Amino acid sequence: MIFPAQKLRILVSTQPVDFRKGHDGLCALVQSVLREDPFSGTVFVFRAKRTDRLKLVFWDGSGLVMAYKRLEDTDFVWPAIRDGVMTLNRAQFEALFSGLDWRKVKPVETRRPTAAE
Numbered sequence: 001m002i003f004p005a006q007k008l009r010i011l012v013s014t015q016p017v018d019f020r021k022g023h024d025g026l027c028a029l030v031q032s033v034l035r036e037d038p039f040s041g042t043v044f045v046f047r048a049k050r051t052d053r054l055k056l057v058f059w060d061g062s063g064l065v066m067a068y069k070r071l072e073d074t075d076f077v078w079p080a081i082r083d084g085v086m087t088l089n090r091a092q093f094e095a096l097f098s099g100l101d102w103r104k105v106k107p108v109e110t111r112r113p114t115a116a117e
Helices: 023-032 090-097
Strands: 010-016 043-047 053-059 064-070 085-088
Touching: 010 090, 023 043, 023 053, 023 064, 043 090, 085 090
Parallel strands: 010 043
Antiparallel strands: 010 085, 043 053, 053 064
């Protein structure tokens, strides 16, 4: 997946949505249900009732980008269905998008160097 920035905020809507919605419909959900700004550069990930599908939408600075993915032989690993959103880091998102279990991806904690070696 190609994304615009290294420091990327990724939010997953935990409620299934109507997958007939396009760019504008998903952005309306972002504003009204998730209470977020769809034009902030944040990647918003949506699930369908069928667990083998996902859609994502984000603003890349020049327009809205929407992607749709359907897995053929397996299902995505989704969080429990509840109201609200969940944050993923980039590695977890890439695992989810690939159809892998994102829960097994742990971020590497590093501290910022104080001086160059």
